[in-house]
Amino acid sequence: MTETIIHADVDNRPNAFTQAEIGWTPWLAPLEEKDLTERHWAGLVDASRSKSTYFMLLARDPDILEARTKTDKDIFYNTKSGLPRADRELSAAAASRSNGCIFCASVHARFASHHSKRQDDVQRLLDQGTDADLGSRWNAIVAASVALTATPSAFGAAEIERLRAEGLDDLEIADVVHGAAFFNWANRLMLSLGEPTPAG
Numbered sequence: 001m002t003e004t005i006i007h008a009d010v011d012n013r014p015n016a017f018t019q020a021e022i023g024w025t026p027w028l029a030p031l032e033e034k035d036l037t038e039r040h041w042a043g044l045v046d047a048s049r050s051k052s053t054y055f056m057l058l059a060r061d062p063d064i065l066e067a068r069t070k071t072d073k074d075i076f077y078n079t080k081s082g083l084p085r086a087d088r089e090l091s092a093a094a095a096s097r098s099n100g101c102i103f104c105a106s107v108h109a110r111f112a113s114h115h116s117k118r119q120d121d122v123q124r125l126l127d128q129g130t131d132a133d134l135g136s137r138w139n140a141i142v143a144a145s146v147a148l149t150a151t152p153s154a155f156g157a158a159e160i161e162r163l164r165a166e167g168l169d170d171l172e173i174a175d176v177v178h179g180a181a182f183f184n185w186a187n188r189l190m191l192s193l194g195e196p197t198p199a200g
Contacts, residue, residue, distance in 0.1 A: 014102055014196045017126035019110050019119070024103045026194035030056035045069040057193060072186075075178045076111075083168070083175035086116035087141055091179030093122065094145035098130050101187035103196045108183070137166045144173075145180035152181075 014022045030053045031040065041047065043062025046069070049055040058065045076092070079085050089112035096105035109126055113119040124132045130146045133139065144159040155177075163173050 012198055014198065017097060017102055017105050017109075019106060019113060019123060019126065021110075021199045022103060022106050023197040023200045024054055024190065024194055025197045026053050026057045028057060028193065030054075031059050032056075042066060043069075045073070054190070054194070058189075072182065075175070075182055081171060083172040084115070086112055086118075087138075087172075088175055088179045089115060090122075090138060090141050091145040091176045092183040093125060094130055094142040095149045095180040095183040096187055097125060098146045098149045099184065099187040099191070101190050103190055104183060104187050140166045141176055144176050148177060148180045149184050152184075
């Protein structure tokens, strides 16, 4: 039977969106490094991810974790063509802000700030929400990400035309969709398997 982890320090739990680093604690016990098999290590893809309680929890199903990690890396790190990294991170941050995932929003807001050098605009997204005015291009990316997040089947021609009006081509629009869609899924994992905690 899986041991349950109870986090008692509810008074110190992060409850606001931030670009600062925060932690995350699972409600179920992750695997321990000493228990990892070759199959688990393959599932982690990067050995350094064994230091993350999140990935060590997901490693309980190493085949799905491997597919998840390779998809993640392709969406956010394969930037030889398509959308710039900053805009991909913005789509993830917008989905996470819309879903209320404080942990994911903090990670991808930091990446969006780092790659865009627009820390104030990213902070405005966190502070004011997804209706914040970030300039027409970023507004279109956020709007598309939020539409996909709220009701995937309602995302469609209007959002695509708005992105096209900002000069995005088909591959760049696909990158917006992939970033937001991936984090719709990732947010739901984070929110259902644990909770944000102070950095630690």
